[in-house]
Amino acid sequence: MIELPEGLADFTARAGWADARVEPLPGDASFRRYFRLERPDGATAMLMHAPPPHEDPAPFLHVAHWLNENGMRAPAILAEDAAQGWVLTEDFGNDRMRDWLDDHPADERAAYEAAVEALAALHRLPPGPFAPYDMAVYAREAALLTEWYCPAQGLEVDAAGYAAAWEEVLAPVLSRQTPGVTVLRDYHAENIMLLGGKASAPQGLIDFQDALVGHPAYDLVSLLQDARRDVPVDLETAMLVHYAHHAGVADDEFIADYALLGAQRNAKIVGIFTRLDRRDGKPKYLGMIPRVWAALERDLAHPALEPVARWFDVNIPDDLRAANGAFPA
Incomplete structure (x- = not known):
């Protein structure tokens, strides 16, 4: 009982x-x-x-x-x-987007189009009365990788160099996120409810208590580089175009910011999932790290990430980057 x-x-x-x-x-x-x-x-x-x-x-x-x-x-x-x-x-019911797509895989594109359109609608609003997604928050989140993942792998890394690399690459992002939009921070298929019993139904939002005012690319990354389900790269690309159509952004700076915030978020998630295992006794999240790391590697390939990518090349051995879900006993 x-x-x-x-x-x-x-x-x-x-x-x-x-x-x-x-x-x-x-x-x-x-x-x-x-x-x-x-x-x-x-x-x-x-x-x-x-x-x-x-x-x-x-x-x-x-x-x-x-x-x-x-x-x-x-x-x-x-x-x-x-x-x-x-x-x-x-009560929003039981139709989470993640579960719906498990049962209705043919609806994937329609569901993601609706989710992107809901995000674009949020971004057309003035930013809410929330704290800013500033450099201190970005840096604190990115540092979760060096604080948790690296020790779990038995690595001694250049934490100061890591922080400096992130500050260098994120400074342009901060200059481009004013006045900003409301960022829900955990906008993905497990936190979207389909309210009308179909993939294109209105999007019910949950798990948004950590909202800040920041860059419109952040929640798009959360949705399209989902830590919990595979989003095909061609669908990710198509949804970036779909967002650009509805939100009126379609320039190289936005794509660079998408990669920068994708790398920042994915580094954070690797640290969080490690912490959930090591501190909180929740090992199930370790199985998701390879998916997150694969997205991180794609983001690091963008030229805007060069200082951070160089840090990873020097500090995280190739064999660990290939076996990123396993920790020493």
């Missing part, structure tokens, strides 16, 4: 869902837990428990309210108690 969090019954009663059946749902890589509530009349809602001190639902609520107020499709907030970590939201 699954133990339910303390306070659940009290919160659902206050929210008007005391008679609902509670179904625990699989979680993610955080301390958050999710439950589906179903009333006797068949009405459903989603319950998130993001308990302090490890979690804080206030940022999720802040972004959700802004997205909904601006015509984007975040779940409606039905009840909230941020101090205790409870949020009750609209």
Whole structure:
């Protein structure tokens, strides 16, 4: 029998869902837990428990309210108690884009076109009231690779040179991301819900609590260089063209920024997945590192990444780059 969090019954009663059946749902890589509530009349809602001190639902609520107020499709907030970590939201159902495409592979292009169009619509809005995606954030994220992956591989690397290379290549990106757009930061097939039972349905957004104001290429990279599912390179290329058509960007600088932010994000993810294994005892993410590393290698081939690519060539041996999902015992 699954133990339910303390306070659940009290919160659902206050929210008007005391008679609902509670179904625990699989979680993610955080301390958050999710439950589906179903009333006797068949009405459903989603319950998130993001308990302090490890979690804080206030940022999720802040972004959700802004997205909904601006015509984007975040779940409606039905009840909230941020101090205790409870949020009750609209139920978007079970049709995650990732799962849908597993069952309907012929719908891949249509689903990605709809996801790109939703992203372009977000980018046409003025940036939200969120903190900036500045150099300090980019650098801190990129450093996760040298802080976690390199030690796990038994490597002693030039961390200062790594940081300097990233600062050199990202400086032009910062100059081109003003005034910026809202960046959801984890926009990929596992965080997109298909609300109409088909691939081209409206895109329901979830897991956006870390939103910042930054560059429009970042969420595009998150979608098209997905750590969790293979996106064919020809589809990635086609969706870049599709985005350019809807967002009005089609220049070499944007493509360079896409590669730069792709490399930064993929380096970060390699570090995060290593940390999930080494610190949090969640080894399942290690199996995704080869996919992430392959995308990183493609990004590093862009001339805009030359200082960072040179650092990788000097500091990460070729045999480890070819066997990037395995760590020494």
